[in-house]
Amino acid sequence: MKNVACAAMNEGADSPKKATEKELFKQYAETKNKDIRNELVNRYLYIAEILSKKYVNKGIEYEDIFQVASLGLIYAIERFDLSRGFEFSSFATPTIIGEIKKYFRDKGWSIRVPRRIQELSKKVNAARIALNQTLQRTPRIEDIAEYLECTEEQVLEAMEASQVYTPKSLDLSYDSNGDDKDLQLMDLVGEDDKHFDVIENRDFIQKCMDKLNEVEIKIIRDRFFYNKTQIQVADEIGVSQMTISRMEKKAIEKFRKELKRVREI
Template identity: 35%
Template sequence: MRQSSPLPARTDLDRRQELRDQRAAEIEQLLRLGAEAGTQRRASYQDRAVELGLPMAHTLAARYRQRGVDGEDLEQVACVGLVKAVRGYRPGPETDFRSYAVPTIRGELRKHFRDRAWMVRPPRRIQDLQTAINAVEGELAARLQRWPTTDDLAEAIGVPAEEILDAQRAQGCFRPVSLDARLRSAPDLTLENVISGDTDTYALVEHVETLRPVVDKLPERDRLILRRRFVDHRTQAEIGAEIGVSQMQVSRLLRQIMLVLRSALTA
């Protein structure tokens, strides 16, 4: 008698997805019951649906973290979007609340970035492009199994790569970095150390001339890393994908290169 192969073990991811599906089904049932109930009873159903939908709202808010906006603010905005979705949902034969709620919550988050989060407001074209980048970046990363490059984003959105770079350079407009902030690529340096002032032109020229022979003597890969990071404004992830190393390794290499250059300036 042929034995059947054992079923694969359920993973934590499977269990989390099952829990999300169960929660979505319960919310759907509550909202369908509420649609047929009186005003007071409907409000009770909707309040319970909001409670069950909070994990979904928090998950969507988490995808917009590390972009210059406080995490608690993002969660509050996502919850507002959830409440709007619950209040505005109209159950039908072929409707699904989750499919309605996700774009509603995302829309509230993107609106918050567009209208409230800018400390230095760039042109509307740049704002809209950043919104488009935020919308496709995570999906591209999941599909490509790596962080998308500038060219990947440009192709997905349908704009030239130069416009993607412009939008990425303006990311700090949400929350400008302090001049005392340490550089990731060179923790011994602050942002103030690498920004030239109006009165130090001669010193800047002297530094460039001092570093030129030092850079020329660097290994070819180190020179490429320098060019990609400080001339082409590529991210560490993009550089790592090009030279075949991890983002962490690129950060370590940049730190070592910057130490060599700084030693040449202080010698």
């Protein structure tokens, strides 16, 4: 059946270029021939183009949106059932829009943000516009929270998360208040102070050491601060190397439990 259909397409009226859309959909349903699908894509690509332009200037490049819309068009062609009597354009439009919105939802945020925060962020933006018109002033956090029937903390969380939707370039320049050289964003971004990590680690180690007995403290200090071998420590204490190994593992396990507890706080 497939060979017969393909052969027929090569003859005059049955070629993809000359066939009607209904004929092409019927032939594609029967053969799944890629040439027929490509012809359908070319004929209806304008739908993907029109819908893509509705989403420009929203944080994602037009070319990326158009690619997603084109994939949505292909999905629509694959799923379209001519026997149901629908116009293809009516069927394809919601399919393409769905793919674009899905892409914005999943890829539009520069940092992965929970779906509930993304949805709340949209509601917060809509609420700000509505309240601005109603109150004739910039709405406060409590106004938005009351309007959306949520807490002020949730509104703040959504507003902070929305800042990662379209990240600012580190090359962005700011007026330096009369200085010859403008400041760039990278000059204003803080760095982690390594000394804080040292202090935190030292404090953590000290708290863990306070929970060890005298022998365990000696083993940890000799093994990890003075770089002594287990045999050397065993000779000093007067026990076997195997005993030092067991006690060392027991002490390290206490460190692990304390670290897990701290991370859960």
